[in-house]
Amino acid sequence: MKQDALPSLHTLAAGTDRDRDAVMAGLTLAWNSGVVESHVNRIKMLKLRQMFGRAGFTLLRKRVLLA
Structure with a gap:
């Protein structure tokens, strides 16, 4: 090799x-630790979308409540 x-x-x-x-x-x-990693990745994604203005508060709230 x-x-x-x-x-x-x-x-x-x-x-x-x-x-x-x-x-x-x-x-x-x-x-x-797959379940924990999944939650961490979801939270990071939501935070990034909010920081870069790609999602308003309404959409972020809906995604958090439905996830």
Whole structure:
């Protein structure tokens, strides 16, 4: 694998190798933080839309209440 010209793949492989314990835990343990990450991403999206004026308060309120 070291002979090919894919530096991004080498970086990914090196990072995965460095975090081997975390990777193994993520693949083998029954629990995860997916639900929490989903809520965090939703809140960030709503905040960004409000900051950049792409959604008025009415739309933001509706999205928060329906989500």
